[in-house]
Amino acid sequence: MGLHRKVLIGNFAVAEAVKLARVDVVAAYPITPQTLIVERIADMVERGELKAKYIRVESEHSALAAVYGAALGGARVFTATSSHGLLYMYEVVWWAAYSKAPIVMGLVTRVIGPPWNIHSDHHDILSVRDSGWIVAMAENVQEAFDLTIQAFRIAEDKRVLQPMMVGLDAFTLSHTAEPLDVPDQSDVDAFLPPREPLPFVMDPAKPFAMGNLGPDEWTMELRWTVWRSLERAKHVIKEVDREYAKKVNGREYGGLVERYRLDDAKYVAITWGAWSGDAKEAVDKLRDEGVPIGLLRIRFARPFPREELLEVASGAKAIVVVDRAVSMGLDGVFSTEVRSVLSGRVPVKSVVAGIGGVDTSYRDFVNIFKRFVDEYEKGETQEWIVPEWYMPWFKG
Amino acid sequence: MSVSLPQLVKSPRKGVMPGNPACMGCPHTIGLKIVGRVLGDRAVLVVPAGCTSIIVGYGGKESLDMSFVHVPFASAAAVAAGLAAAFERKGLSDRIVIAWMGDGGGADIGFATLSGAAIRNDNIIAIVSDNEAYMNTGIQASSTTPWKARTTTSPVIGKTEEKKDLATIMLMHKVPYVATASVGYPLDFAAKLKRAAEIKGFRFIHLHSPCPTGWRFDASKTVEMAKLAVETGAWILWEYNRGRFEISPPSKPFADPSKRKPLKDYIMAQGRFSHLKDEDIEFIARKIEENWRIVRMLEKIFSS
Numbered sequence: 001m002g003l004h005r006k007v008l009i010g011n012f013a014v015a016e017a018v019k020l021a022r023v024d025v026v027a028a029y030p031i032t033p034q035t036l037i038v039e040r041i042a043d044m045v046e047r048g049e050l051k052a053k054y055i056r057v058e059s060e061h062s063a064l065a066a067v068y069g070a071a072l073g074g075a076r077v078f079t080a081t082s083s084h085g086l087l088y089m090y091e092v093v094w095w096a097a098y099s100k101a102p103i104v105m106g107l108v109t110r111v112i113g114p115p116w117n118i119h120s121d122h123h124d125i126l127s128v129r130d131s132g133w134i135v136a137m138a139e140n141v142q143e144a145f146d147l148t149i150q151a152f153r154i155a156e157d158k159r160v161l162q163p164m165m166v167g168l169d170a171f172t173l174s175h176t177a178e179p180l181d182v183p184d185q186s187d188v189d190a191f192l193p194p195r196e197p198l199p200f201v202m203d204p205a206k207p208f209a210m211g212n213l214g215p216d217e218w219t220m221e222l223r224w225t226v227w228r229s230l231e232r233a234k235h236v237i238k239e240v241d242r243e244y245a246k247k248v249n250g251r252e253y254g255g256l257v258e259r260y261r262l263d264d265a266k267y268v269a270i271t272w273g274a275w276s277g278d279a280k281e282a283v284d285k286l287r288d289e290g291v292p293i294g295l296l297r298i299r300f301a302r303p304f305p306r307e308e309l310l311e312v313a314s315g316a317k318a319i320v321v322v323d324r325a326v327s328m329g330l331d332g333v334f335s336t337e338v339r340s341v342l343s344g345r346v347p348v349k350s351v352v353a354g355i356g357g358v359d360t361s362y363r364d365f366v367n368i369f370k371r372f373v374d375e376y377e378k379g380e381t382q383e384w385i386v387p388e389w390y391m392p393w394f395k396g
Numbered sequence: 397m398s399v400s401l402p403q404l405v406k407s408p409r410k411g412v413m414p415g416n417p418a419c420m421g422c423p424h425t426i427g428l429k430i431v432g433r434v435l436g437d438r439a440v441l442v443v444p445a446g447c448t449s450i451i452v453g454y455g456g457k458e459s460l461d462m463s464f465v466h467v468p469f470a471s472a473a474a475v476a477a478g479l480a481a482a483f484e485r486k487g488l489s490d491r492i493v494i495a496w497m498g499d500g501g502g503a504d505i506g507f508a509t510l511s512g513a514a515i516r517n518d519n520i521i522a523i524v525s526d527n528e529a530y531m532n533t534g535i536q537a538s539s540t541t542p543w544k545a546r547t548t549t550s551p552v553i554g555k556t557e558e559k560k561d562l563a564t565i566m567l568m569h570k571v572p573y574v575a576t577a578s579v580g581y582p583l584d585f586a587a588k589l590k591r592a593a594e595i596k597g598f599r600f601i602h603l604h605s606p607c608p609t610g611w612r613f614d615a616s617k618t619v620e621m622a623k624l625a626v627e628t629g630a631w632i633l634w635e636y637n638r639g640r641f642e643i644s645p646p647s648k649p650f651a652d653p654s655k656r657k658p659l660k661d662y663i664m665a666q667g668r669f670s671h672l673k674d675e676d677i678e679f680i681a682r683k684i685e686e687n688w689r690i691v692r693m694l695e696k697i698f699s700s
């Protein structure tokens with residue numbers, strides 16, 4: 001196992017991972033803050049460092065359509081986008097997932113306008129959660145890199161065969177340079193062999209129809225196939241995580257979730273994405289003050305870590321979910337999911353913060369966690385059914 | 397590089413097989429039969445939403461003896477480009493990827509996609525089978541519906557705008573091959589497919605496809621209607637092949653207006669034009685003359 005220490009911003013780390021994965025076809029369209037990923041890949045292709053075809057499409061709809069076509073031709077494919085770009089792709093997002101096409105997408109999370117805003121919240125990435133994509137989110141640059149390489153293994157695994165999206169937060173990860181361990185090409189090759197032509201590839205010699213109208217029962221059976229693939233993906237994700245640690249770089253992340261100081265925790269905070277680092281610091285601070293709190297960091301929104309959550313919740317008095325995306329008219333997005341899985345087993349507080357990219361620091365997490373514990377201990381949990389909008393600057 | 401009628405008829409590959417769900421007299425099935433018989437051994441088809449999505453079969457009962465993939469309405473040329481890129485990377489460049497779409501899929505919602513593939517010179521053959529409306533959703537006007545034609549979204553007055561000239565727009569993308577064709581002239585279309593298949597890069601064929609259901613004429617008259625369009629000069633067959641532009645043989649005589657059949661014979665045979673007055677037909681005739689001027693000029697410019 002050979003690792004080389006580099007210092008790279010998140011976007012370049014993802015591009016590096018795509019190169020090491022020996023991708024065949026890339027198609028993408030510029031949008032801040034994703035653009036640097038595909039600029040870097042285009043540069044690698046033109047310099048001959050990556051033997052791939054780069055298709056300079058005229059829109060994101062075509063970007064995903066083109067890599068979808070390439071995937072049906074048996075190629076290993078990659079695209080990347082953000083926010084409005086993902087929404088512009090939306091039709092093809094579902095089409096690709098229902099076709100079981102193993103596509104990998106880098107998604108630099110960005111606010112959806114108006115107003116125009118290029119900073120990070122998580123509405124874009126979470127808009128695809130019902131589609132059949134595997135949806136993961138990194139906490140740091142190393143994880144964005146590792147997840148990107150792993151994504152090809154997960155998406156192309158014959159027990160899965162679904163597209164996968166690797167999320168990284170705008171600027172906090174995409175444009176922030178961090179130390180990065182880059183593995184040898186030979187280690188990545190051993191971990192990630194060339195793609196097998198599955199679930200099918202288009203061949204003139206073997207007439208084959210993909211996507212015909214048919215009995216409604218067929219459609220339902222196909223959806224069930226996707227459902228089962230995502231259930232099976234849970235196992236594959238853990239297997240790939242372990243194997244990657246063994247063969248590529250020694251890091252094992254914990255599968256669908258990362259457990260941080262949860263062993264004896266009575267209070268559990270739940271987050272995902274880059275700000276989980278700040279949340280962990282806040283956990284440390286409260287621990288120093290004697291509060292038995294830990295953090296469950298969700299790594300995969302889909303498949304959702306149902307079993308892990310139930311297990312962690314079984315020892316918890318109360319849970320706080322800090323969401324960077326809201327389901328308007330209901331709740332924070334992960335709060336709805338956590339409440340749905342726990343179905344009343346444990347009281348859950350929902351906090352909506354960082355919307356529009358509002359900076360949410362370690363101190364904010366300390367405030368959020370302290371208030372949560374305080375309310376629980378005083379029995380003031382009646383309001384928890386409605387999310388708290390954490391806007392300390394707002395006096396209106 | 398011509399194709400003979402016996403060759404087309406006797407081809408072991410049929411393109412479209414009997415017992416498919418198209419309307420009687422459907423022009424798309426004529427076009428697809430020719431595509432299948434000329435290129436079916438090497439081609440995979442990309443099919444966006446449209447009548448063809450239905451025609452190709454239900455469930456496991458495919459109507460085509462070719463490989464094809466259904467794709468979203470606006471995505472055909474991009475999916476095709478991706479497939480072609482994968483074949484190139486896998487060393488399978490002898491395969492031909494054909495994006496087969498309607499006028500909606502090519503001239504309207506998928507227009508940017510088509511334009512993108514053209515300007516990148518993606519290695520695909522794009523065919524727009526133009527039945528001059530959104531037929532699959534029930535005969536709504538598209539940008540290639542002709543002026544005054546009644547559709548379900550231009551139900552009384554008829555369409556108030558003109559027909560988009562997609563083929564010349566595609567020609568201006570500086571691609572290696574652009575042609576118009578007609579389901580009424582199978583050998584001309586077949587020869588064009590064959591020539592296009594010899595070229596690498598983006599190739600475009602605008603296929604005129606009179607639709608009995610949408611235009612309201614008798615289902616037995618599809619070929620007759622397609623021929624009338626050419627014989628009245630309303631549809632002009634031409635071919636641009638890597639620097640050379642030629643009016644195709646079936647259309648050549650009709651460069652001379654005196655050789656043309658009366659336009660009225662074509663227009664008034666279609667229910668969608670039944671409300672037209674003589675002065676409307678004269679107006680259409682003037683527009684047709686304008687198109688001829690453009691085509692003759694293009695032939696002059698690209699005559700080296």
Ligand SMILES: Cc1ncc(C[n+]2csc(CCOP(=O)(O)OP(=O)(O)O)c2C)c(N)n1
Pocket residue numbers: 445446447448469470497498499500501502527529530531532533538
């Ligand atoms: C994004 C999207 N919008 C609308 C539709 C509905 N739709 C399906 S086919 C069609 C019209 C197809 O017209 P055309 O491309 O001319 O093909 P034709 O049916 O005439 O052969 C429309 C509007 C769709 N499938 N997708």
Ligand code: SF4
Pocket residue numbers: 418419420421422423424447451527531532607608609610
């Ligand atoms: S409406 Fe026209 S194009 Fe569509 S299937 Fe019927 S005849 Fe063919």
Ligand SMILES: [Mg+2]
Pocket residue numbers: 498499500525526527528529530531
């Ligand atoms: Mg049409």
